[in-house]
Amino acid sequence: MPWAARAPSEFALAPAALLHAEVMITDLGARRVAIDRLPPPSPEPAPKEPFSLPSLPELPRTLPSVTVARMHVDALELGEPVLGQAATFALDGSAGTGSPGSSAELRLGLRRTDAPTAELNVAAGLDLAADSLHLSVQGQETGGL
Helix, strand or coil: CCCEEECCEEEEECHHHHHHCEEEEEEEEEEEEEECCCCCCCCCCCCCCCCCCCCCCCCCCCCCEEEEEEEEEEEEEECHHHHCCCEEEEEEEEEEEECCCCEEEEEEEEEECCCCCEEEEEEEEEECCCCEEEEEEEEEECCCC
16 A cells, blocks of 8 residues: 555646756646655664764755746645654745856745644755855744644
8 A cells, every 4th residue: 555645747848948058947736745654664784883963965066057936736645653643744946057157046935824833944055155054943833843
């Protein structure tokens, strides 16, 4: 029995932007994603070495020009086994790289739609020239998730 299901997906590309070496996705999302339960855990192999943090990857010098004007899941339905109670959320956001390919930004908003009790907003920005990452996470929960 599947643990997740997805309803019609949406993807819209602005092909004219490709003529300017840009990828412009105007809409990326799904009307409905349902996660009834968590997937079964996979067996973990025995560790061969003591745990250590991985080294950070080297960042590229430039990023391709990509814009996702809107990414969304209109109804993200989580079953009771996932959060301890059934809940429905809406996810909306956008992402893109800045000119001349030295920065990137991401914005995501998640809000509960079956009860006005939870909201989460995430904003991230990457500046390659400054070797910096900015992350802002703001959440609000007013009781009962």
